[in-house]
Amino acid sequence: MKELVEPFRPYLVQPDHTFYLRCTDATLRDRMAGKQDYNQDDDMVNVPGRLTRLRTNFDKIAAADPTGVIIDTDDNTPAQLADIITAYLTETSPCPSFRTPPWSSPAPKTAG
DSSP: OHHHHGGGGGGSOOOSOEEEEEOOHHHHHHHHHTOTTOOGGGOOSSSTTHHHHHHHHHHHHHHHOTTEEEEEOTTOOHHHHHHHHHHHHHHHOSOHHHHSOTTSOOOOOOOO
């Protein structure tokens, strides 16, 4: 895959962060069971060896990505994951005004 992307690398914008979402096998099974648009290509659980290969490749790519941020998604709703990502971006922003949003209340003044 890397060889296929390499000729296009000069045209691609390098991200500041890439979020890799992971979950346990049990959570994946539950999520896939509830998926409405499930098709044969989605079968990561029942095709022997497929999930192991996918996880190995996923972990290898995430580990080699200098922008990679791995987030375990078990027990989190999509809204909670959005909050986790937003908090991460806020905390790591190089822009001080982004870390302290203009809509936040100013710190109370102390006497003295």
